[in-house]
Amino acid sequence: MSVQDIMGVGIMVLGTVFFLAGTVGILRFPDAFSRLHAVTKADNLGLALIALGTSILAADGFTAAKLFLIWILIAVSGAIGGHLIARHALRDKS
Amino acid sequence: MAQKDKTEFSDIAQSAPAPDLLNEKPALPIVVAQPRRTQLRRIVFAVIVLAAMWWMLNPGDLFSWIIGGPTVALAVAAVLVLPASAPQHVSLSGLVRFAFYFLTQTVLGAIDVALRAFNPWHILQPVFVTRETSLPDGPPRWILCNALTLLPGSLTADIKGASLTIHLIDPDLEPDLPELENRIRDLFSLTTLDPSP
Known part of the structure; x- marks a missing residue:
């Protein structure tokens, strides 16, 4: 295993830790809003780390740019989706 | 002569929009109003x-356009149905500064929420707060909302x-709204209200 492999896999493992944190948060946190904190923030960083690790393993500029695009699209849709769910939950409550 | 010109002008003004209103299906007003x-x-x-x-996402894959073509067409239609935002000037150096700040804050936010999720003794005490933003309507305000969600x-x-x-997941984690607003003003080349960075 080269240094590049170790770095890539290491970053991806760290990414899965954040995905796990997001899932634990969904199960543990008391209400819909707090759960959204866990999903939007932790999963977003988890995906960023997995994309970064994959880019390091791929060692290819185009693949890296593609993974970056995927991350941006999911980060934006995650933030907007989280906001829409929160708004709906809030208006339902009141 | 002047009388005639005036009549012609008012004729055009009255007759021009009429066919649109009569013959076309009622569209969203914002689409009609746009030049x-x-x-x-x-x-x-x-x-x-x-x-x-x-x-x-699908380089060199011609068959992927069977899905991609209609998807792009639908997305363009969605863009047209949604109201156009006021034109914004995005400063490139501001974008770099904002991206750097945003990335750091995103990482901090994720670590914070991960620690709360994994800490078995941590009990959440979430609260709602209401804050007024001084940012103008449109993209600056949307960026603020979405940035706040990842902070x-x-x-x-x-x-x-x-x-x-x-x-707020914790009452102590009140976001520094004026700082974030100033960074978004920097991004859109808007005048900064508070001179302190």
């Missing part, structure tokens, strides 16, 4: 950006005009 050239520019821009994205401890739950309902 044709701006509409065309929006269509071309949307097609180029969306097609480039699709190509990037440590805060989530934009609702927005009504300039009033934001923010959900």
Whole structure:
């Protein structure tokens, strides 16, 4: 295993830790809003780390740019989706 | 002569919009109100950006356009139905500064929420707060909402005009709203209200 492999896999493992944190948060946190904190923030960083690790393993500029695009699209849709769910939950409550 | 010109002008003014209103299906007012050239520019821009994205995700795969073509067309239609935002000037150096700040804050936010999730003794005491934003309506305010959602401890739950309902995972994690607003002003080359950075 080269240094590049170790770095890539290491970053991806760290990414899965954040995905796990997001899932634990969904199960543990008391209400819909707090759960959204866990999903939007932790999963977003988890995906960023997995994309970064994959880019390091791929060692290819185009693949890296593609993974970056995927991350941006999911980060934006995650933030907007989280906001829409929160708004709906809030208006339902009141 | 002047009388005649005036009559012609008012004739044109009255007759021009009439066929649209009578013959076309009722569209959203924002689409009708837009000048044709701006509409065309929006269509071309949307097609180029969306097609480039699709190509990037499926490079060299011609058959993928069986899905990609209709998807791009639907997305362009969605762009046209949604109201156009006021034109914004995005500063490139401001974008770099904002991206760096945003990335750092995103990482901090994720670490914070991960620690709370994994800590078995941590009991959440979430609260709602209402804050007024001084940012103008449109992209600056949307960026603020979405940035707040990814910042440590805060989530934009609702927005009504300039009033934001923010959900805080912990009452101590009040976001530094003026700082974030100033960074968004920097991004859009808007005048900074508070001179302190």
